[in-house]
Amino acid sequence: xxxTQFVFFVFATVAVLSAVAVITLRNPVHAVLALVLxxxxxxxxxxLAEAEFLGITLVLVYVGAxxxxxxxxVMMLDINIARxxxxxxxxxxxxxxxALVMGAELVLYVLSRAPEAPPPAPTPAxxxxxxxLGEALYTQYLYPFEIAALILLVAIVAAITLTLRRRPDTxxxxxxxxxxxxxxxxxxxxxxxxxx
Amino acid sequence: xTELWTSLPEDLRTVVVILLKIVAVLVPLMTAVAYTTFAxxxxxxxxxxxxxxxxxxPKGWLQPIAxxxxxxxxxxxxxxxxxxxxxxxxxxxSLGPSLAAWAVIxxxxxxxxxxIDAGLLYVLALTSVGxxxxxxxxxxxxxxxxxxxxMRSAAQIVAYEIAMGFALVCVLMAAGSLNLGDIVRGQQGxxxxxxxxxxxxxxxxxxxxxxxxxxxxxxxxxxxxxxIVAGFHVEYSGMAFAVFFLAEYANMILISALTxxxxxxxxxxxxxxxxxxxxxxxxxxxxxxxxxxxxxxFFLFCFLWFRATFPRYRYxxxxxxxxxxxxxxxxxxxxxxxxxxxxxxEPWFA
Numbered sequence: 001x002x003x004t005q006f007v008f009f010v011f012a013t014v015a016v017l018s019a020v021a022v023i024t025l026r027n028p029v030h031a032v033l034a035l036v037l038x039x040x041x042x043x044x045x046x047x048l049a050e051a052e053f054l055g056i057t058l059v060l061v062y063v064g065a066x067x068x069x070x071x072x073x074v075m076m077l078d079i080n081i082a083r084x085x086x087x088x089x090x091x092x093x094x095x096x097x098x099a100l101v102m103g104a105e106l107v108l109y110v111l112s113r114a115p116e117a118p119p120p121a122p123t124p125a126x127x128x129x130x131x132x133l134g135e136a137l138y139t140q141y142l143y144p145f146e147i148a149a150l151i152l153l154v155a156i157v158a159a160i161t162l163t164l165r166r167r168p169d170t171x172x173x174x175x176x177x178x179x180x181x182x183x184x185x186x187x188x189x190x191x192x193x194x195x196x
Numbered sequence: 197x198t199e200l201w202t203s204l205p206e207d208l209r210t211v212v213v214i215l216l217k218i219v220a221v222l223v224p225l226m227t228a229v230a231y232t233t234f235a236x237x238x239x240x241x242x243x244x245x246x247x248x249x250x251x252x253x254p255k256g257w258l259q260p261i262a263x264x265x266x267x268x269x270x271x272x273x274x275x276x277x278x279x280x281x282x283x284x285x286x287x288x289x290s291l292g293p294s295l296a297a298w299a300v301i302x303x304x305x306x307x308x309x310x311x312i313d314a315g316l317l318y319v320l321a322l323t324s325v326g327x328x329x330x331x332x333x334x335x336x337x338x339x340x341x342x343x344x345x346x347m348r349s350a351a352q353i354v355a356y357e358i359a360m361g362f363a364l365v366c367v368l369m370a371a372g373s374l375n376l377g378d379i380v381r382g383q384q385g386x387x388x389x390x391x392x393x394x395x396x397x398x399x400x401x402x403x404x405x406x407x408x409x410x411x412x413x414x415x416x417x418x419x420x421x422x423x424i425v426a427g428f429h430v431e432y433s434g435m436a437f438a439v440f441f442l443a444e445y446a447n448m449i450l451i452s453a454l455t456x457x458x459x460x461x462x463x464x465x466x467x468x469x470x471x472x473x474x475x476x477x478x479x480x481x482x483x484x485x486x487x488x489x490x491x492x493x494f495f496l497f498c499f500l501w502f503r504a505t506f507p508r509y510r511y512x513x514x515x516x517x518x519x520x521x522x523x524x525x526x527x528x529x530x531x532x533x534x535x536x537x538x539x540x541x542e543p544w545f546a
Contacts, residue, residue, distance in 0.1 A: 003207045029279075029282075029335060030282075033282075033332070036328070052312065052313065052314045053314055053317070056314050056317045056318055056321045057317070057321075059321040059322075059324075059325065060317065060320055060321040060324055063321075063324070063325055064321060064324025064325055064327075064357065065324065065354060065357070068324075068327055068328070068331065068350055068353075068354055069354070071328075071331055071335075071350075072331070072347070072350055072351075075331070075335050075343070075346075128313045128374075129313065129314070130313060130314055130317075130374055175513070175516060
């Protein structure tokens with residue numbers, strides 16, 4: 001076992017263990033942090049596979065932005081742990097079926113792909129991962145990429161319009177008006193005789 | 197000694213060399229952090245017409261060491277009903293990324309710990325991870341002030357990270373590379389070729405976002421001592437507090453160094469190349485580490501200068517600046533730059 005393989009197995013083990021921790025830990029904040037650790041380990045494993053752009057983007061997007069918002073929401077919740085475990089026996093068979101189906105699909109996929117796909121030839125060191133991904137995305141897959149971006153934009157606009165409420169009772173101040181205020185409009189200096 | 201060295205296995209030797217390099221980066225960095233706190237107190241002192249610390253050692257020069265010793269010997273108080281483990285993990289999580297980001301910073305041509313292609317992305321990813329330390333500290337402390345500070349900080353960092361990411365995209369488009377060394381090399385050719393000129397608005401956006409990302413004045417609502425006492429680290433004392441402090445200053449130095457690298461030519465000298473052949477002063481006028489350090493020190497000084505000059509922003513003003521001013525500015529600039537790059541407009545983006 002080479003050093004790289006050893007490092008890979010360390011990260012892979014941490015990823016699997018933290019993924020298990022996500023669903024077994026009782027405290028939701030701890031579970032979110034375990035998920036962060038799982039993402040991190042997965043990113044490290046990708047780095048070892050020389051997919052540095054994907055690995056770093058995983059950290060940047062999921063760990064740096066998405067999970068921060070997750071944590072934000074979970075921190076605000078007041079979750080009753082006893083009630084969360086109530087329906088365990090009832091939901092267990094359904095969960096088991098879903099898990100079995102997903103596992104079977106994964107195994108089938110791996111089995112169907114493994115023999116005919118030879119390991120890709122090692123790319124020369126000077127070829128940048130980022131450059132190749134960019135070229136593929138913006139030439140070959142330009143339309144799917146742009147359409148995906150547009151769908152995301154529509155989703156953002158829809159989410160904002162769904163939750164937007166105009167509230168006339170807030171004491172909103174227009175910043176432009178605030179900036180335009182002059183001293184004379186606010187302060188008046190008054191000369192007064194001192195009362196001895 | 198050499199025999200012992202060559203007898204070691206190859207992998208082990210690589211690990212030892214990397215560790216030594218890490219030490220060579222971190223020891224000066226930690227010293228710089230310690231003396232930045234001293235510089236801050238002195239400089240703000242002079243700006244406010246007082247002397248600043250001048251009792252410990254000659255002219256107060258041993259003050260940071262005295263501070264560190266005091267913090268080391270103080271008791272670390274753990275609040276009741278706090279989450280003990282997360283309470284102590286939080287400061288480490290905030291220090292770790294701010295130190296790890298230094299791995300890709302080139303100090304001089306070729307003087308870099310990890311010369312990776314995606315250096316810029318790596319820095320952006322790590323600076324975005326630093327927010328976990330603050331959020332976890334706020335939550336684990338079991339204190340309302342700490343939680344409020346953490347919420348403010350998280351919202352602020354998420355907002356400014358977008359502007360910062362877009363600013364980095366502009367730099368990337370101008371340089372055509374994500375490698376920080378290549379970005380500096382792309383600026384060769386004198387003061388006017390550095391990216392501050394073609395990317396002037398982006399330079400402003402980046403540096404101001406950097407100040408906001410490090411939670412420094414005038415964007416330090418996460419601390420907000422006038423309304424939420426000290427924000428996320430209100431419950432921390434002794435060394436646990438000191439680690440937060442270290443992270444904040446290491447981040448400040450990191451942002452200064454990145455600004456120097458991406459917009460002010462890193463180790464490049466502002467003088468023409470022919471001047472470096474002059475007798476006596478030629479070596480100083482040539483490119484080198486000293487220019488990088490000088491530029492970084494200048495931006496670090498700006499951080500302190502801002503703190504002494506500007507009153508704190510109101511929270512909604514911070515959000516407005518981030519979302520409604522900086523992000524549109526960067527978006528417009530990305531579009532213009534894209535056009536310039538596509539049409540190969542000189543002298544900007546050849």
